[in-house]
Amino acid sequence: LASAAQVRSTAPGMLRNSAYADAVVQCPSACSSCSNCLARELSLCAAAKKPGVDRDQDLPVAWSSVQTIPARRTISHPSEWSEFITIICSGWATSSVALPDGRRQILSFLLPGDIASFAGLFEPVSGPLVEAVTDVTCRTFKREELRAVLLGRRDLLEKVAETLIEERKQADELAVDLGRRTADERLSRLILKLRERLAKRGMVHEETFEFPLRQWQIADATGLTPVHVSKVLGEFHRANLIEIKDRSLTILNPVELRRIADRCRINGHLSAHRTGSANIPNLT
Amino acid sequence: LASAAQVRSTAPGMLRNSAYADAVVQCPSACSSCSNCLARELSLCAAAKKPGVDRDQDLPVAWSSVQTIPARRTISHPSEWSEFITIICSGWATSSVALPDGRRQILSFLLPGDIASFAGLFEPVSGPLVEAVTDVTCRTFKREELRAVLLGRRDLLEKVAETLIEERKQADELAVDLGRRTADERLSRLILKLRERLAKRGMVHEETFEFPLRQWQIADATGLTPVHVSKVLGEFHRANLIEIKDRSLTILNPVELRRIADRCRINGHLSAHRTGSANIPNLT
DNA sequence: CGTTGGCTTGACGAGCTTCAACTACCGTGG
């Protein structure tokens, strides 16, 4: 019953409780980061025309609506095969996979301008679970229409391919982090990566930015437990590397944090068991 | 010096030691799995026309050559920004990322018909490191030409997008494996996944298939150490789940192996710390 | 004012790594 209610509550037209904006292609004024938004890149966002580009006709995307999702609610569920593609306008969300026994892995944090589950555009894959971290406003496009538009225009299509490849690169980096890096490295890298992404959106001021994540969400993103996240973050704090207060994070010592993130164990025992084999063959 | 030699030795036209086939678009007879090959899907492979499709003109891909790479040699290196896209025709290869201190993560095993670093098609990213596991024969296409052809034909383009998305899904699954699964699960899943992929190529007979991987390669793919891989694989063997002999693997007990791969710790403590928060909000 | 969610801390233990020793299996070269 619970899951059925979940699915239903996010289907457009079925919303009981959300602030449903007018169904016109128009950027909500709250959307401060349209400059980075994929919708803008793709010229889908009528309110945010690209300055350099002088196409007078807007793209023929008929159906698009803005809606608001409260914090911690499901935005899209893998079991529902939605006919909509969602773009985050404001707020944070997570894209995750849940195993039947409760373990879960967050694949990425979605920030304003990010698209939720681009994969859904082409294949009827059962996508990841998307959940709101904070209150989220987002725009939905009809999948078939968006797909038709994107496939029809070559410049947009290249943009799509680039986005797809960028996402893949991020996924690969995540795999390296989870497979081969320690807890300290994972956490410092997570913080620095979020800083970079937020900086691109102009959301970092003097090394301080909003940080609405709960520690169990950080744990799910880094493959650790909430307890261990607390301990490592506590160490970071005691070492005056970072400060977390009132849901915002300040990087006090960027240099040292970076050093931890990129640490190479100089006397690296890890490499010992294969250094020989990796280099020699190509010399013959 | 060593790495410079590496890079050079794989650049087409610079090969000193490989069996360089004629530079005609023609599938080498050794390529037993063209039926699964992306080149065939994309109608690039002149020797393997799709049965249902009756296009008489072949695609205008001018430059394509077949070459042979000995086992354990580098096929493409991230530091070289190659102007070629490679497709594996026969043999196994790895796609991996190496950290400066020697740690390394294998992102995927490339089997016959797989493309090496599709990402290179669009963005000048520094791709992953591709290395031959066994002797490998592969075909290379000129990047710019391939790109032009693919972007120009809508049906091919959709195929490309689908491939990109499938790859991404694999990357996500890898992240879940590395972040949230135990050694037993990772190893059993790796074996089963390889079985599936090989089965699609008709390379599995009575649950037996070629398995040329060294244990340190398995370790790099699963985020473990070679020592631990040996121990777990030893357990699998002692439990009569699998048998590895002469570089080929037999799954003796597929049911039990599958059970390990999908194990859900029934009394799942892992889920305790968040079951409450995950479900309740959407009921309000 | 109790409850709930979030965070911290400490004790303990499991899972995996590290190190080392030993076997086996090549292909090479004396």
Added chain:
DNA sequence: CCACGGTAGTTGAAGCTCGTCAAGCCAACG
């Protein structure tokens, strides 16, 4: 022919990282 070195794999002992469990604190909230 055997010695030799390099690669693979196995096994056991010790140790570290991180997970598990439990207790307690605090703030928000009904």
